[in-house]
Amino acid sequence: MSPVIDLNADLGEGFGRWRLTEDEQLLTVVTSANIACGFHAGDAATMRRVCEQAVEHGVRIGAQVSYRDLAGFGRRAMDVPADELAAEVAYQIGALEVFARAAGAGVSYVKPHGALYNRVVHDEEQAGAVVDGVLLAGALPVLGLPGSRFLEIAGKAGLPVVAEAFADRAYTDEGTLVPRTREGSVIADPTAVAERSLRLAARGEVTSLDGRLIAVRARSLCLHGDTPGAVELAREIRLRLERTGVEVAAFA
Structure with a gap:
């Protein structure tokens, strides 16, 4: 059977x-x-607009939840009590659900953003809090890094889990994302991004920033909407995938 991969992107990141x-x-x-x-970004008008556009194009809507950090774009480390974080995750999902339903759809999945995404890879308490927040809002599928505590805890709680890989981010030898403070952490060359995407989708592997071959089994492939030239990168990724027999289709 031909490989199948979802292509997701971070959208609505305006204010x-x-x-x-x-x-x-x-x-x-x-x-x-x-x-x-x-x-971390987005406001009511932006959420409404992007939900309407997503439905118009037949794209699945996901809630990208974050620490409360507009000034830092959700990429600053924060310590939030577990019960507060769970409530804030549910709050964000609920806000987006209003606009998704008004557009004729609904929220199909949840994905943490930025510092929260990286934190729940290893932090059991914060990962559990995000899971609790998703459960408060409804048992939605969650996207996360393969092997993360977040996906492990979500799976045990009965949530559908979807492992994802990153087309435009460098990996460490341990299979985590290279911090953005390190040179080479973001990959913006269209050819390199397309080749990495194909390798991830078809073979489930990628070369780390330090040259090690690592396994990354994923059903979804992420491209950051704020990566320079994101539209051209996305088009090149999809074209390369489909030309080589990889089906691009939503997971949810």
């Missing part, structure tokens, strides 16, 4: 008149949209 991501163009390419829910 007021400021827009970071080229939402409408990316929605013509991706199959799942991780929409910012107001804590």
Whole structure:
């Protein structure tokens, strides 16, 4: 059977008149949209607009939940009590659900963003809090890093889990994402990103920043909407995948 991969992107990352991501163009390419829910980016009007556009293009809507950190774009380390974090995760999902339903769909899955995403790879308490928040909002599928505590705890709680890989981010030898503070952590060359994407989708492997071959088995492939040239990268990824027999389809 031919490989099947979902292509997801972080969208709705704007606030007021400021827009970071080229939402409408990316929605013509991706199959799942991780929409910012107001804590690291996004506002009510932006969430509504992107939900409507996602439904128009037949793209699945996902809630990208974050620490409450607009100033730091959700990429700063924070310590939030577990009960508070669970409530804030549920709050973000619920806010997006209103606009998703108004557009004729619903929230199909949940994915943590930035510092929260990286924290729940190893931090059992924070991972459990995110899972509790998802359960409060409804037993939705969750996206996360393969082998993470987050996916482990979510699976034990009965949530559908979806492992994802990253087309435009470098990996450590341990299979985690290289911190953005390190040179080479973000990959923006279209050829390199497309080749990595094909290798991840077809063979489930990638070369780390330090040259080690590591296994990354994933059902979804992420492209960050704020990566330079994201639209062109997304188009090149999808074209390369489909030309080589990889089906691009949503997981949810």
